[in-house]
Amino acid sequence: xxxxxxxxxxxxxxxxxxxxxxxxxxxxxxxxxxxxxxxxxxxxxxxxxxxxxxxxxxxxxxxxxxxxxxxxxxxxxxxxxxxxxxxxxxxxxxxxxxxxxxxxxxxxxxxxxxxxxxxxxxxxxxxxxxxxxxxxxxxxxxxxxxxxxxxxxxxxxxxxxxxxxxxxxxxxxxxxxxxxxxxxxxxxxxxxxxxxxxxxxxxxxxxxxxxxxxxxxxxxxxxxxxxxxxxxxxxxxxxxxxxxxxxxxxxxxxxxxxxxxxxxxxxxxxxxxxxxxxxxxxxxxxxxxxxxxxxxxxxxxxxxxxxxxxxxxxxxxxxxxxxxxxxxxxxxxxxxxxxxxxxxxxxxxxxxxxxxxxxxxxxxxxxxxxxxxxxxxxxxxxxxxxxxxxxxxxxxxxxxxxxxxxxxxxxxxxxxxxxxxxxxxxxxxxxxxxxxxxxxxxxxxxxxxxxxxxxxxxxxxxxxxxxxxxxxxxxxxxxxxxxxxxxxxxxxxxxxxxxxxxxxxxxxxxxxxxxxxxxxxxxxxxxxxxxxxxxxxxxxxxxxxxxxxxxxxxxxxxxxxxxxxxxxxxxxxxxxxxxxxxxxxxxxxxxxxxxxxxxxxxxxxxxxxxxxxxxxxxxxxxxxxxxxxxxxxxxxxxxxxxxxxxxxxxxxxxxxxxxxxxxxxxxxxxxx
Amino acid sequence: xxxxxxxxxxxxxxxxxxxxxxxxxxxxxxxxxxxxxxxxxxxxxxxxxxxxxxxxxxxxxxxxxxxxxxxxx
Numbered sequence: 001x002x003x004x005x006x007x008x009x010x011x012x013x014x015x016x017x018x019x020x021x022x023x024x025x026x027x028x029x030x031x032x033x034x035x036x037x038x039x040x041x042x043x044x045x046x047x048x049x050x051x052x053x054x055x056x057x058x059x060x061x062x063x064x065x066x067x068x069x070x071x072x073x074x075x076x077x078x079x080x081x082x083x084x085x086x087x088x089x090x091x092x093x094x095x096x097x098x099x100x101x102x103x104x105x106x107x108x109x110x111x112x113x114x115x116x117x118x119x120x121x122x123x124x125x126x127x128x129x130x131x132x133x134x135x136x137x138x139x140x141x142x143x144x145x146x147x148x149x150x151x152x153x154x155x156x157x158x159x160x161x162x163x164x165x166x167x168x169x170x171x172x173x174x175x176x177x178x179x180x181x182x183x184x185x186x187x188x189x190x191x192x193x194x195x196x197x198x199x200x201x202x203x204x205x206x207x208x209x210x211x212x213x214x215x216x217x218x219x220x221x222x223x224x225x226x227x228x229x230x231x232x233x234x235x236x237x238x239x240x241x242x243x244x245x246x247x248x249x250x251x252x253x254x255x256x257x258x259x260x261x262x263x264x265x266x267x268x269x270x271x272x273x274x275x276x277x278x279x280x281x282x283x284x285x286x287x288x289x290x291x292x293x294x295x296x297x298x299x300x301x302x303x304x305x306x307x308x309x310x311x312x313x314x315x316x317x318x319x320x321x322x323x324x325x326x327x328x329x330x331x332x333x334x335x336x337x338x339x340x341x342x343x344x345x346x347x348x349x350x351x352x353x354x355x356x357x358x359x360x361x362x363x364x365x366x367x368x369x370x371x372x373x374x375x376x377x378x379x380x381x382x383x384x385x386x387x388x389x390x391x392x393x394x395x396x397x398x399x400x401x402x403x404x405x406x407x408x409x410x411x412x413x414x415x416x417x418x419x420x421x422x423x424x425x426x427x428x429x430x431x432x433x434x435x436x437x438x439x440x441x442x443x444x445x446x447x448x449x450x451x452x453x454x455x456x457x458x459x460x461x462x463x464x465x466x467x468x469x470x471x472x473x474x475x476x477x478x479x480x481x482x483x484x485x486x487x488x489x490x491x492x493x494x495x496x497x498x499x500x501x502x503x504x505x506x507x508x509x510x511x512x513x514x515x516x517x518x519x520x521x522x523x524x525x526x527x528x529x530x531x532x533x534x535x536x537x538x539x540x541x542x543x544x545x546x547x548x549x550x551x552x553x554x555x556x557x558x559x560x561x562x563x564x565x566x567x568x569x570x571x572x573x574x575x576x577x578x579x580x581x582x583x584x585x586x587x588x589x590x591x592x593x594x595x596x597x598x599x600x601x602x603x604x605x606x607x608x609x610x611x612x613x614x615x616x617x618x619x620x621x622x623x624x625x626x627x628x629x630x631x632x633x634x635x636x637x638x639x640x641x642x643x644x645x646x647x648x649x650x651x652x653x654x655x656x657x658x659x660x661x662x663x664x665x666x667x668x669x670x671x672x
Numbered sequence: 673x674x675x676x677x678x679x680x681x682x683x684x685x686x687x688x689x690x691x692x693x694x695x696x697x698x699x700x701x702x703x704x705x706x707x708x709x710x711x712x713x714x715x716x717x718x719x720x721x722x723x724x725x726x727x728x729x730x731x732x733x734x735x736x737x738x739x740x741x742x743x744x745x
Contacts, residue, residue, distance in 0.1 A: 350717045477742030574728040577735060584734060644721050653717060 002358050005298050005333035005658070009035075012293040012309065013318040019291050020049065021312045023280050026293075027273070027662035031305060033331045034295040034661050037285040046281030046291055054098060055278055059271045061105050062264050065112070065257070101267050108260050115253050122246050129235050129242075135220055136235070140228040141184040141191050147225050149193075149218050156201040159218060161189035162211040168192075171207045176200035280661065294322075296331050296658070330355040332655035340365045342404035350643055351653035356507050358500055360642075360651060367493065367646075368405070368638050373412025374486075375585045375634035377467065378593070380424030382413030384627055406635075421463025424623060425593025428458040467590055475536075482583030490579025493646055494572065498522065501650030516560030518649070521572070524553035575645045581637050589630050596622035683737040690733025697726035 010032075014022050026032050039045050139146070139159065149157050162168070165183050172179055172194070179196040192213070196204040205213075224231055285292040297305055306319045324330065332352045334344045336359070343365040353359050376382065386407060393403040421427060428448070448460050470481035498521050505514035527549030533539045534546060557565040600622060604615035647653075705719030 350720075351714060477739060479738055479742065483738070571728075574731060577731045578728070580731060580734060640720070640724060643717065644724050647717075648721070654714075 002362060003335070004353060004355060004357075004359050004655070005335040006300075007033075007296045007330050007333075007355070007658075008299040008302050009294070009296055009322050009324045009328075010302060010305070011320050011322050012295075013290055013320075014293075014309075014313060015290050015316060016286070018313045018316065019281065022293070022309060022317070023049075023277050025308055025312050026305075027277055027280075029301075029305060029308065030660045030662040031301045032293075032295040032297050032661050033658050034280070034283050034293060036283045037292070037294065040285075043285035043287065043292060046284035046286040048281055049278040051098060052275065052278035054102075055271055055275045058098070058101055058105055059268065059275060061109060062268050062271065065105075065108060066261070066264055066268065068257075096267060096270050101271065104260070104263065104267070108256060108264070111256050112253055115249050115256075119246055119249055122242050122249075126239055126242050126246075129239050132220060133232055133235050133239075135216060136228040136232050138186065138189075138191055138216055140232060141186045142182050142193050143184070143227070144182065144193065145226060146221050146228060146231070149221060154198050155195050156198045156204075157218065158192075158194045158196070158205065158208060158213070158215060160192060160208075160213050160215040161186070162192050162208065162213050163190070164211065165190060165192070168207070168211055171210070172196075172204060175203040175207055179204065276662070295661070297660075298333065329656055331658035333658035334359055334361060336361050336365075342401040342408075343368065345401045345405060346639065346642070348657075350647070352655035352657055353651070353653055354655045357504055357651065357653070357655075360500070360647070363496070363500070363646070364642055365405075365408075368642060369408040369412045371489075371582060371638035371641060372406075372409035372634045373414075373416045374482075374489075374582050375637065376409075376413040376589065376630050377416035377420050377586055378422045378424065378590070378630075379414050379417030380422075380623075381589075381593075381627055381630055382410050382415075382417050384623075385413065385631060386410035388627075388631075406631075409634075409638075419464045420467045420590075421461035422467065422590065422593075423461065425590060425597050425626075426461075427463075427466075427468070427594075428460045430456060430458055467586060468594070480583060480587065482586060483580050484583075486579045486582035486584070487576060489582060490576040490645070493579065493641070494576055494649070495522075495525075497646045497649040504650050513560060516556050517565070518560070520553050520556035520560055521649075523549055523556065524569075524572075527551075527553055575648070578645055579641065581641070585633050585637050589626065589633070592626050592629070593623065596626065679740060679743060683740040686740060687730075687733045687737040690729045690736075694726045694729045694733075697729070698723055701726070 012022065037043065037045060138161070142159075149159065168183075169181060172181065176197055178200075179194060181195075182193040184191050192208070194204060194208065281291060283293075285294070302321065309317050309319060332355065334347060334352070336344060340362050343361045346364050346368070347353070347359070347361055373382070376385070389403045389406045389410060393400055393407075396403075417423070448458055465481055465485075467482050471478045472481050472484055473479075474484060498518055502514050502518035505518055527546050530539070530541055530546030531543065531550065534541065534543050554566065554569070557569070561568070596619065601615040601618045604611040604618065702723045705715070705723050708715045709719050
């Protein structure tokens with residue numbers, strides 16, 4: 001529980017002929033964390049299995065088809081596909097042959113390709129037609145028959161747009177007497193058509209150019225006859241037909257895709273597993289005839305691996321346990337029972353322990369929910385959050401672990417809620433509203449008189465600690481009880497942290513370092529305690545003992561941790577005081593709840609009638625907000641107390657996670 | 673009564689100002705830590721610890737506030 005999974009390093013040597021079977025077995029077992037082989041003089045890096053290129057190619061093709069169709073397929077469909085995929089996976093994935101996959105993929109691909117070619121042809125012709133329509137639109141406003149533009153060889157014709165036409169006619173008259181000018185206002189431009197004697201063509205063009213003339217090439221007319229409008233209508237109807245044609249083809253493609261999408265997803269899954277297997281030899285070492293696989297496996301599974309591999313290869317295999325290098329980092333697999341397991345989430349979030357370190361998951365399991373519960377501490381809020389986490393657990397399976405941990409927090413909230421006697425921020429009920437209920441049910445509630453402007457009798461809920469008003473006398477100061485409890489928890493938590501630090505140092509660097517760097521803090525505390533108690537006059541031991549212990553401890557800390565340790569001495573106080581937040585966060589939450597109940601909702605409630613509805617609304621919204629704050633605040637503060645104050649004295653972390661060969665395929669869905 | 677009011681103001685100043693100070697200090701560290709985390713996710717632990725270092729100021733502020741209120745007691 002406190003240790004991570006013990007690992008053994010093993011080396012497998014097997015003939016190349018049996019390589020495929022070995023890879024398959026290891027992939028199915030999912031227990032070997034393969035260490036990548038580095039090329040040496042004797043051992044080359046392995047070569048991928050023959051079909052790996054083909055697999056990769058098919059995988060790329062399928063991915064590209066699927067990535068295009070993602071928009072076309074609705075989310076529900078994808079979900080149902082994922083579900084069926086999982087089913088097939090669980091039943092052992094009836095294998096596919098590469099030929100089968102290739103045939104199907106090529107089929108789908110060619111269909112899509114053909115249809116896409118047709119679409120691009122349609123697109124090209126449609127854009128041509130659109131252009132033509134635009135040009136015809138310009139001519140349309142002149143109301144001239146199309147054949148008239150090219151009727152005579154001796155007459156030149158200019159069609160185009162100009163900026164304005166003031167004085168154009170006069171200008172042209174100066175150049176030539178024989179011309180005919182048509183102008184017409186198009187929706188945005190002034191369209192002009194000028195028929196002029198071919199001899200005076202150049203001069204007329206010069207005149208037009210002064211009016212910003214943009215010429216329209218008339219070649220497109222070719223053999224079109226009649227008014228432009230009739231052509232425009234014809235082209236438009238043709239265009240319409242093409243668009244509907246195109247839409248039909250697009251729809252066709254989608255049906256082809258969605259018909260095949262399920263099988264394509266299955267192929268993808270299958271191929272990615274195959275690809276992983278085919279490329280596995282890249283992490284192996286190889287000689288001419290054999291491959292050598294090195295990796296880490298949980299010690300208790302080594303026998304089983306050996307047995308299985310020997311079975312597959314008819315004992316023609318050598319499996320050896322080897323001693324790891326001194327500085328080699330061992331892959332980390334946390335090992336906790338079912339109850340503690342959800343709390344591994346917090347380790348994954350922070351950093352995994354190294355192989356020699358204690359796995360703190362168990363301690364987080366012990367204290368995290370208590371801290372959270374102590375801060376939230378309200379029966380109503382506890383039940384509300386519990387329901388919320390239950391619902392979320394159903395909705396988001398990926399966050400299952402975190403939510404399980406949070407549910408433990410809710411249980412503690414309810415427990416502390418009973419201790420504090422708080423129910424949605426209510427600490428008592430008023431007698432006139434509840435008297436009959438309380439007396440008929442014979443509830444053991446304490447009757448109390450609240451004196452003030454309006455004295456009234458209330459029924460207090462039973463409680464051990466009054467969070468809002470409970471105070472204790474510490475050295476002559478009245479201090480809120482929950483704050484003091486927070487600090488006391490802090491002292492215990494930090495001392496536990498020092499103890500764990502001692503064990504870690506002992507395992508990692510030996511007893512001497514452990515005593516100097518960690519046990520010294522206990523000496524420090526004892527020395528300081530004696531000095532403090534003596535100055536308060538509570539004990540009669542000589543002060544010199546305290547001072548001596550204090551000095552000794554400082555020297556020990558210096559020897560153990562260097563100057564950094566000395567700098568850290570004040571931090572032990574601030575860290576302990578940091579646990580005051582356990583009480584303070586809770587007080588804030590209670591304070592807000594009381595304000596919602598008594599200052600916001602009550603005045604409306606007392607007015608009666610329609611105002612009761614308003615007060616209920618205030619209660620729902622107010623407590624909703626307070627619960628949201630009550631989850632975020634205590635969560636962050638509790639986690640921080642662990643990561644900072646608790647971990648500081650014993651935990652370094654930095655372990656690499658244990659990733660057994662073959663495990664990726666299973667977690668695909670989660671990681672995506 | 674006036675005295676109690678002054679004590680309350682004193683306590684709230686002790687706590688409020690120290691909270692503002694911690695906020696200013698944490699602002700920059702937090703921004704840098706998030707930046708570093710975006711580059712390298714493993715830095716979460718270190719980033720968190722560095723970010724919360726100034727929080728000590730608030731805690732001392734809280735303690736002082738409690739002591740001031742205790743004076744009123």
